[in-house]
Amino acid sequence: MSKKKSPNTKKIVIFASGSGTNAENIIKYFQNSKNIEVVAVLSNRRSAGALKRAHDLNVKALLFDKEALYQTNDVLNVLKDMNPDIIVLAGFLWLFPSNIIQEFPDKIINIHPALLPKYGGKGMYGSRVHETVIEDKEKESGITIHYVNEKYDEGNTIFQATTGIENHDTAESLAAKIHDLEYRHFPEVIQQLLEKNN
Structure with a gap:
């Protein structure tokens, strides 16, 4: 049973295309908040784990298609x-449409691994990112939380956190480090x- 929310509750809507671990983490983080609440999770994939996770946590879960979005x-x-x-x-893979961006200016954020x-950019998501970072022998990687604009991964940066990459790291072990950063900071x-926009 969730705590009663105040009339001035801040509302979060999450878009996710995949398993939904970040969505679940965010829902759980705010479950006991009196003034912030995740009100819905929307997905473009029927098989997305994010929908089931939302449903299991008593959060509205909605499926939509390309036509409904674009x-x-x-x-x-x-x-x-x-x-x-x-x-x-939170792991939403389609380019966000400009009509929604214009309706909600500076209210749409994304996390990039x-x-x-x-x-960044089109096609750079999930394991592809980590594989390329490892191939390029980078010494560090991390997460970027940024505002969403009409281009993939080009909105203004809000926050970054880094993690070192060891010689023995693989795309899989780097992914685990990045997930830890996402769960901790997002x-x-x-x-x-x-709270800043109160």
């Missing part, structure tokens, strides 16, 4: 009804942004 205003209208204070992309501006940054 051609009709269905997703935009759902968001207008919810009126979120922040929209969080590398230190932007390096290793909810905190979301909270800071919401």
Whole structure:
């Protein structure tokens, strides 16, 4: 049973395309908050674990298709009804449409599993990022939390955290280090942004 929220509760909507571990982490982080709440998780993939995780945690889970996002205003209208204070992309792989970006200026953020501006852009997500970082023999990697604009991974940076890369690291071991950074920092940054905008 969740605690009663205040009438001024800040609302988070999460978009996710994959397993949803970041979405779950964010939902759990704010579960006992009296004034911040994840109100919905939206996904473009029926098989996305994010939908099941949201459902299991009693958070509204919504599936949509390309047409609803890009051609009709269905997703935009759902968001207008919810009126979120922040929209969080947590492993959402499609380019976000400009009509939603314009409707929610400076309220849409994304997390990227590398230190932007390096290793960003179309097609650079998940294991591809870590494999390329290892191939390039980088000494460090990390996460970038940034505002979303009309181009992949090019919005203004809000926060970065780094982790060292050892000679024995693989794409898999680097991914584990990056996940740790995501779980530790993403909810905190979301909270800071919401509290700053009070």
